[in-house]
Amino acid sequence: MASISVQADDFDITGEINALKADRVDIGAIVTFTGTVRDLDGSLTSMTLEHYPGMTERELQAVADEAEARWPLQACRVIHRYGTLSPGENIVLVITMSAHRHAAFQAADFLMDFLKSRAPFWKKEETGEGATWVDARESDELALKRWNS
Amino acid sequence: MASISVQADDFDITGEINALKADRVDIGAIVTFTGTVRDLDGSLTSMTLEHYPGMTERELQAVADEAEARWPLQACRVIHRYGTLSPGENIVLVITMSAHRHAAFQAADFLMDFLKSRAPFWKKEETGEGATWVDARESDELALKRWNS
Amino acid sequence: MAQLLYFSWVRERIGKSEEQFDLPDGVQDVAALIEVLRERDNGYATAFEDLSRIRIAVGQSHVGTDHTISDTDEIAFFPPVTGG
Amino acid sequence: MAQLLYFSWVRERIGKSEEQFDLPDGVQDVAALIEVLRERDNGYATAFEDLSRIRIAVGQSHVGTDHTISDTDEIAFFPPVTGG
Numbered sequence: 285m286a287s288i289s290v291q292a293d294d295f296d297i298t299g300e301i302n303a304l305k306a307d308r309v310d311i312g313a314i315v316t317f318t319g320t321v322r323d324l325d326g327s328l329t330s331m332t333l334e335h336y337p338g339m340t341e342r343e344l345q346a347v348a349d350e351a352e353a354r355w356p357l358q359a360c361r362v363i364h365r366y367g368t369l370s371p372g373e374n375i376v377l378v379i380t381m382s383a384h385r386h387a388a389f390q391a392a393d394f395l396m397d398f399l400k401s402r403a404p405f406w407k408k409e410e411t412g413e414g415a416t417w418v419d420a421r422e423s424d425e426l427a428l429k430r431w432n433s
Numbered sequence: 434m435a436s437i438s439v440q441a442d443d444f445d446i447t448g449e450i451n452a453l454k455a456d457r458v459d460i461g462a463i464v465t466f467t468g469t470v471r472d473l474d475g476s477l478t479s480m481t482l483e484h485y486p487g488m489t490e491r492e493l494q495a496v497a498d499e500a501e502a503r504w505p506l507q508a509c510r511v512i513h514r515y516g517t518l519s520p521g522e523n524i525v526l527v528i529t530m531s532a533h534r535h536a537a538f539q540a541a542d543f544l545m546d547f548l549k550s551r552a553p554f555w556k557k558e559e560t561g562e563g564a565t566w567v568d569a570r571e572s573d574e575l576a577l578k579r580w581n582s
Numbered sequence: 583m584a585q586l587l588y589f590s591w592v593r594e595r596i597g598k599s600e601e602q603f604d605l606p607d608g609v610q611d612v613a614a615l616i617e618v619l620r621e622r623d624n625g626y627a628t629a630f631e632d633l634s635r636i637r638i639a640v641g642q643s644h645v646g647t648d649h650t651i652s653d654t655d656e657i658a659f660f661p662p663v664t665g666g
Numbered sequence: 667m668a669q670l671l672y673f674s675w676v677r678e679r680i681g682k683s684e685e686q687f688d689l690p691d692g693v694q695d696v697a698a699l700i701e702v703l704r705e706r707d708n709g710y711a712t713a714f715e716d717l718s719r720i721r722i723a724v725g726q727s728h729v730g731t732d733h734t735i736s737d738t739d740e741i742a743f744f745p746p747v748t749g750g
Contacts (some may be wrong), residue, residue: 297465298447305469309489309520312471315464315541317664318445320454322461322532333665336589336658339642364665376666384575385473385545393538396666402644404658405665406590415527415589420662425537435728468750482749485673485742513749525750545750551728553742554749555674566675569746 286348288359292367304359313385315392317378323371327411336404347398355387366412397427435497435509439489453508455497462534464541466527472520476560482515485553496547504536546576589660595629613647673744713743718720
């Protein structure tokens with residue numbers, strides 16, 4: 285079953301992969317996606333992620349279960365951080381494991397698209413000028429439509 | 434510029450990401466693909482990867498450069514192992530970093546498809562019954578066609 | 583009493599993150615609740631001034647403004663999500 | 667002298683991984699070279715019995731059987747690759 289975590293702490297990708305994979309030898313393909321705090325113009329001091337405890341876990345579990353229903357995955361893990369993060373820090377980790385590489389790629393891509401539009405997190409960017417809530421992007425809504433057919 | 438390695442030694446994904454990313458804060462999305470030695474029916478003793486030294490490095494560099502030309506990547510790394518590996522061990526690692534997640538996903542997917550059909554490696558599987566060269570799969574040739582349009 | 587939750591700039595405009603709220607008679611869906619809240623004060627009015635920017639969860643599931651609500655529900659209002 | 671390289675089961679069938687080879691007069695492309703090699707002994711004949719299973723690199727780049735070759739080339743023969 286897909287495993288999810290909502291946590292303040294950072295994660296270690298190699299460690300998470302090893303814990304998921306353990307001694308299994310039926311996995312041929314492992315895909316990870318890591319989202320990090322981006323600061324394109326050098327003005328960002330920090331980013332704070334607010335979330336909706338309870339609903340966050342439900343939504344992450346639901347999207348991970350859906351990925352496991354759509355693709356032949358041997359393991360699936362989602363970790364999303366909350367709290368105040370610095371530029372360059374990790375925000376989110378998705379890991380998919382499958383016998384087949386295209387299943388692992390597609391499931392990870394799908395997980396990120398759904399997470400972006402459904403998981404109740406809100407980013408606030410702090411700069412020298414003050415703090416601003418990040419606006420949702422229409423492209424994230426559009427990305428979801430790829431998975432409806 | 435894309436960085437490639439052909440090596441006998443194992444790799445550490447977190448370590449490779451940290452080395453590539455360093456202190457950069459303009460990266461928002463990191464995708465990794467890891468291919469591992471699969472043993473679906475429990476009969477595999479080991480797998481040996483033969484390669485063509487010289488040409489292997491050229492092909493890996495060419496496909497990584499092509500990925501950087503097609504997508505806006507901030508970093509791209511390919512590591513491919515050779516030699517004798519046990520079931521479950523790592524074979525190949527692809528890392529792509531971009532400001533945008535779809536670019537990172539597509540570039541990693543592309544890299545694996547091209548690598549599978551162009552990089553001069555040959556797998557030999559050893560079981561209790563003897564050793565067999567793994568046959569190329571037609572599906573790997575077909576996967577390439579996705580990237581021609 | 584319904585439990586109302588507010589997040590992100592909805593929370594900041596209203597000035598609180600949660601409250602108990604007795605659904606008035608006749609308020610049977612989210613849209614009707616929003617109309618009632620808007621009348622309370624300027625913070626609520628500002629939070630709900632553009633409903634295209636408001637998302638709703640009832641019982642921790644995404645719903646639309648036509649979703650039926652009752653006095654035991656957990657009802658959350660927030661902007662479009664921006665995690666990941 | 668051309669440098670010939672063999673990999674995987676092509677190497678095993680021929681019984682060596684590399685050799686120097688003096689291209690005979692008239693051998694100007696890979697296809698002609700394969701015809702000459704096939705005649706050398708049963709190992710070569712078996713290695714090259716099904717050309718649909720043979721891939722070729724000249725100067726460490728993938729080429730087809732119609733690729734022109736010269737006496738200074740590095741010419742490699744191998745099965746379809748199976749890395750990754």
